[in-house]
Amino acid sequence: MFISNTKILIKIVTGASSGIGASTALLFSKLGAGLALTGRNAANLENIGKKCQEASGIKPVLLTGDLTNDEDTKKVFQGAVDGHGGKLDILVNNAGIIALGGIQKATLEQYDRLMNTNVRSMVHMTQLAVPYLIETKGNIVNVSSINGLRAFAGVLTYSISKHAIDAFTRCVALDLADKQVRVNCVNPGVTHTELHKRAGLNEQEYEAYLKRARFTHALGRYGEPHEVADCIAFLVSDQASFITGACIPVDGGRHALCPSSLSREEGGVSAMSQSVDV
Numbered sequence: 001m002f003i004s005n006t007k008i009l010i011k012i013v014t015g016a017s018s019g020i021g022a023s024t025a026l027l028f029s030k031l032g033a034g035l036a037l038t039g040r041n042a043a044n045l046e047n048i049g050k051k052c053q054e055a056s057g058i059k060p061v062l063l064t065g066d067l068t069n070d071e072d073t074k075k076v077f078q079g080a081v082d083g084h085g086g087k088l089d090i091l092v093n094n095a096g097i098i099a100l101g102g103i104q105k106a107t108l109e110q111y112d113r114l115m116n117t118n119v120r121s122m123v124h125m126t127q128l129a130v131p132y133l134i135e136t137k138g139n140i141v142n143v144s145s146i147n148g149l150r151a152f153a154g155v156l157t158y159s160i161s162k163h164a165i166d167a168f169t170r171c172v173a174l175d176l177a178d179k180q181v182r183v184n185c186v187n188p189g190v191t192h193t194e195l196h197k198r199a200g201l202n203e204q205e206y207e208a209y210l211k212r213a214r215f216t217h218a219l220g221r222y223g224e225p226h227e228v229a230d231c232i233a234f235l236v237s238d239q240a241s242f243i244t245g246a247c248i249p250v251d252g253g254r255h256a257l258c259p260s261s262l263s264r265e266e267g268g269v270s271a272m273s274q275s276v277d278v
């Protein structure tokens with residue numbers, strides 16, 4: 001699989017207590033990484049940590065903290081590198097939230113919350129990691145969204161935050177290119193996790209939202225977290241040694257669709273603009 005040498009790489013995954021981050025942590029464990037995993041929910045993080053240890057025999061360093069709090073971020077980062085002898089090879093900036101509402105509904109409070117969680121914390125974590133990554137010629141993968149590549153109605157602040165992540169990825173890739181530190185991002189389509197329910201969708205609404213992936217994604221289905229994790233594992237590996245500044249859709253071809261290729265009757269254009277899309 002995506003491993004090109006026998007040395008153990010030290011990897012930080014933020015938001016590893018759930019969804020895409022948890023899947024990535026588990027895959028990294030299977031590939032033999034020394035892991036530092038972050039999240040806010042200690043019980044969930046402990047549970048993922050156990051699964052990782054079962055997979056690899058190596059106990060991950062588990063660090064709880066709210067990444068919108070600068071002091072927490074510093075503590076989490078320091079704990080991660082101290083737990084691995086001051087070394088870091090790979091940073092996966094995955095932690096994130098979504099909120100619903102277009103220009104008429106989204107509040108400035110929501111804007112600040114989304115930007116602080118999805119973007120500011122990523123900038124801070126990356127700044128802390130860069131000196132270590134230069135040392136190891138390591139690399140970074142940021143978790144963006146199809147919302148970074150395309151515009152959707154009804155998710156304004158989330159979309160702004162994901163467009164910012166794509167720009168951040170390209171800029172930092174150029175800033176660090178002469179140090180041979182690669183920086184990329186993945187842009188998932190709808191992926192089956194806790195993200196949308198946490199933003200307020202009830203079970204029924206979430207089921208309906210997942211069902212619509214049949215029309216909104218070219219492959220006719222939503223994605224699973226392990227499919228995003230596979231792409232992240234590729235990007236951090238030596239197999240991706242000539243890839244930097246890339247934003248890679250992991251979205252069942254959603255980015256390639258034109259609205260006119262979806263019929264209104266089948267939940268196409270109108271359905272896309274009536275409710276949340278990620």
Ligand SMILES: NC(=O)c1ccc[n+]([C@@H]2O[C@H](COP(=O)([O-])OP(=O)(O)OC[C@H]3O[C@@H](n4cnc5c(N)ncnc54)[C@H](OP(=O)(O)O)[C@@H]3O)[C@@H](O)[C@H]2O)c1
Pocket residue numbers: 014015016017018019020021038039040041042044065066067068094095096097098117143144145146187188189190191192193194195196198278
């Ligand atoms: N699911 C999708 O359809 C989809 C599509 C495109 C992109 N994405 C992106 O994928 C990433 C992961 O989301 P997911 O779908 O896996 O959602 P998820 O299951 O809700 O997981 C989100 C993770 O982020 C962590 N997190 C959120 N806010 C945090 C904060 N302030 N401080 C520290 N950790 C925080 C959560 O920690 P706790 O649970 O411990 O609080 C959790 O581990 C996000 O960036 C999201 O935008 C998801």
